[in-house]
Amino acid sequence: MEKRDSVLHVVVGVDASPSSHAALRWAVQYAELIGGDVVAVAAWEPPWAYGWSAPAVDPTFDRTIAERGFVNQVRQVLGESDAAQVRKRLVKGHPVEVLLSEAKGAAALVVGSRGMGGFRRTLLGSVSQQCALHATCPVVIVRATVEVPDSGTYAE
Template sequence: MESQDSALHVVVGIDGSTSSHAALRWAVSHAKLIGADVVAVAAWDLPGAHGWSAPAVDADFDEEIAEQGLVDEVRTVLGESGAAHVRKRLVRGDTVEVLLSEAEGAAALVLGNRGLGGFRRTLLGSVSQQCALHATCPVVIVRPTVEVEA
């Protein structure tokens, strides 16, 4: 999708969850305070591409549809005018690896506390935990009940 440059920016992980929507709103609000751009990042990969199982091909995945879905999701959360100021990136790869890479040099990495996958009993999702442990920038983990004005 759109390329990332060296300008001050805040990276936010988007996955369709309520938590990631709260994170997007928080990232936009924070970016306004510090004069930064917002980069919304969604990661995708083929099932079985990481791990011991043989890679499977997802015949139903369409990257163009996924890119449009990301654009639509950001527009739904922020409205047309808010979405126009957010760079959108759909990147193939392991979610943690993609987010850590995209956040290199960022002012912050903002994530929801729990995404669409994982176990409900965990306080933080494994993606947010791994990013908090390994990111080279500050990491903010937002709960979906946090409401901020964008």
């Protein structure tokens, strides 16, 4: 495990899916065990990144609203006090590229088993699969229902 800024980091991908919520909870517990911190990462792409014709600027995207929604999502999953301990990063780019970049030097990259992929996933492979194949750190893939020792069962 490589240290960045002398603290171990656990990077977790968050995309509003039940499995990413389970991954976020898992990442927080794992970080506590190893004495590290958690960096929750959400990626966004402009609509033209999907290959269909769209305006050069997405008029419906408001970064401030997206960041507020992301922060609220983390709060809803973890509760106010745990959410305050998590660094939150909303990054423009393809989810796989963003997560791999953010996880360089991390103690672990944690992702959900099924995200918000849709049809694109069938063409390119899932984010979790690509992260497992290409990450430079250990990758943990968490299902929406996760057994956590001594903490009960999380289900969404």
